[in-house]
Amino acid sequence: MTKTKEEFDEQLVELLVDQRNLIVFNDDVNTFDFVIEALVKVCKHEPIQAEQCTMIIHYNGKCSVKKGDWEALEPMCTALLDRGITAEIH
Structure with a gap:
């Protein structure tokens, strides 16, 4: 049985809604x-990626450093906060 495009689109939307920054x-x-x-x-960035994110944070005031579901991002957010770095999950 093949899935219709509508069923596929519905599943994709559900996956994307669970994604946070x-x-x-x-x-x-x-x-x-x-x-x-x-x-x-904390985020397992490569050094160059971390440097680029840090520059974006400096010049733009913020940067999305990781995407994922709440369960994956929450411990990272806590670890950054514990280091005195201001972070939030959106």
Whole structure:
């Protein structure tokens, strides 16, 4: 039995709705190196990716550093907050 396009689209929407963003905000406290190190350790970024995200955070005030479901992002958000980095899940 094949799925109709409508059933497929419905399943895709359900998957996308469950996807959230881990947002990190700029502050005047943490250094670039500290945030880069945290993104590498906590979010498993490659160093260049962490550096790029840190620059976006600095110049735009925030950056979505990771996408995923709530269960995957919540421990990362907590770990960043524990390091004094302002982060939220949206």
